[in-house]
Amino acid sequence: MLRCLRVLPARVTRNFSRWCSNYVARMRFINRLKEDEGACLTALESGDVFLYHTLAPLLRKTQQGVFQLPLLPFKDLEGILNRLGKDGSMVKDSVLITCTEQNRALFCLDVGELDQQAVEKECGGNFVDLRKAFFTLRGEEAPLVARGQALLRWHQGNGFCSASGKPTTRNQAGSQRVCHSNGLVYYPKMSPVIITLVSDGKRCLLARQASFPRGMFSALAGFCDMGETLEETLRREVAEEVGLEVVSVRYSGSQHWPFPQSSFMVACHATVSPGNTQVDVDHEELEEARWFTLEEIRAALKLRTPPRNPRDQPPTIWVPPSYAIAHKLIREWVDDQEHPYDGK
Ligand SMILES: NC(=O)C1=CN([C@@H]2O[C@H](COP(=O)(O)OP(=O)(O)OC[C@H]3O[C@@H](n4cnc5c(N)ncnc54)[C@H](O)[C@@H]3O)[C@@H](O)[C@H]2O)C=CC1
Ligand SMILES: [Mg+2]
Known part of the structure; x- marks a missing residue:
């Protein structure tokens, strides 16, 4: 980033430093909310909440036909819960997600114990499956619904201590759970996964699992074993799945992947x-x-994904859509082929 800044005009670097100091303040604020119960409750009372029903996020369609994630101010949500015959203090079960650039704390809540249709009517939206929401929402909202569902799912599955069998309790932010009988602290879990696009210099290797939609090919992926480095996982997975030996690895990026559960996908190019x-x-x-x-x-990158006519004979080859990190790897590989790095 610093190398880029040197060549940017002064106006841009000034804006960047303003954004940067705002960013630092926001990150420190979020961190404080995880530690300070009172500050977190105050932030919730002046913040916004988005909803799930049994882990399906609530979306609203605008008049322009665009799907959005409705953000409900704390007081409005309290009122909605009261009208539905619930104690409004249930809003305090919300889990901290982030803080917006406008410095409003953002939380999410699962209202699975309420009647789904009644909530939909009150909020003017619909609860939809996460996969559909993730693929429909634009920009920043898709990772937010994924993160929210992952945290809510983790809370729902970690209500008891695996050592004592006693109930665990969460902090106000929902960033951890504690077993008070033995002091064990639990934090939300992700499974690290390597995803890699293997190249032989001229071609790239794509694969499909039987469970993939018809015609879809993607990069190779696999879970890290305990104690492995990412490089070791990558070499092992490529050897196991396609019988090839990798000679070089280059990091590309990472992504939280909510399906089927929380994976932390680390994407690399390999040769x-x-x-x-x-x-x-x-x-x-x-x-x-x-x-x-x-x-x-x-040709595969030019296709609309998923294709409209998946029953075509023979099936058209297509690759994961742009929000999947596999897509980024594939695009980068094409760029590398078209503009090879000359070492200068
Ligand atoms: N975005 C994309 O294009 C792609 C994403 N993926 C994602 O990558 C992840 C891993 O890919 P796979 O090829 O399925 O992994 P994989 O090649 O490691 O095989 C899956 C098997 O690994 C074992 N396993 C080990 N640790 C596990 C854990 N923490 N959770 C679940 N199973 C575990 C299970 O026996 C499971 O059947 C999945 O979350 C999948 O959704 C996979 C392929 C493409
Ligand atoms: Mg695999």
Whole structure:
């Protein structure tokens, strides 16, 4: 980032430092809310809450036909709960998600114990499956619903201490749970996953699991084993799933992936040597894996995803849509092929 800043005009760097100091203040504020019960409650009372019903987020369709995540001010939500015959103090069960750039704390709450249709009517929206919400929402809202569901799911599944069997209690922010009988503290869990696009210099390797939608191919992925480095996971997964030995690894980026549960996806490019490209697929894990040329990948990237006509014969090859980190890896690979790094 600093290297980029050197070549930016002064106006841009001034704006960046203003944004940066606001960012630092926000991050410190969020951190304080996790530690300070009173401050967190005050932030909730002046903040906004978005809703889930049995882990399905509430969305609202605007007159322009765009789906949005409705944010309900604390007082409004208290009123809605009272009208539905519930004690409004239930809002205090909300879990802290983030703080907006306008410095409003943002929380989420699962109202699964209320009648779904009654809440929908009161709030003017619909509870939809997370997968649909994640694929429909725009910009920043998709990661927010994913994060909210992951935290709520974690709370719902960690109400008891696995050592004592006694109930655990959460802090106001919902960033941890404690067993008071033995002092054990539990934090939300994610499973680290490596996802990698393997290249032989001219082609890239994509695979499909039997559970993927018809025609969809993606990068190779696998969960980290206990004690492994990411590089070790990557080399092992590629060896296990397609029988190839990786010779180099380059980090690309990361993404929280909410399906089927919370995974922390770390995306990397990998290469095998051009003399070692014979694919040997583990059919327990993958239905198919094969090398694709640049032309085939360009054609797949041009398709609308998922395609309108998935029953076509023969099936069209398509790749995950733009919000999936696999898509970013594939686009980067195409860029690298079209504009190879010359080392300068
Ligand atoms: N965005 C994308 O394009 C893709 C995303 N993925 C995601 O990557 C993740 C891992 O991919 P897979 O190929 O399924 O992994 P994988 O190749 O490690 O195989 C899955 C198996 O690993 C075992 N396993 C080990 N640790 C596990 C854990 N913490 N949770 C669940 N199973 C565990 C289970 O036996 C499971 O059947 C999944 O969350 C999947 O949704 C996978 C492929 C493409
Ligand atoms: Mg796998």
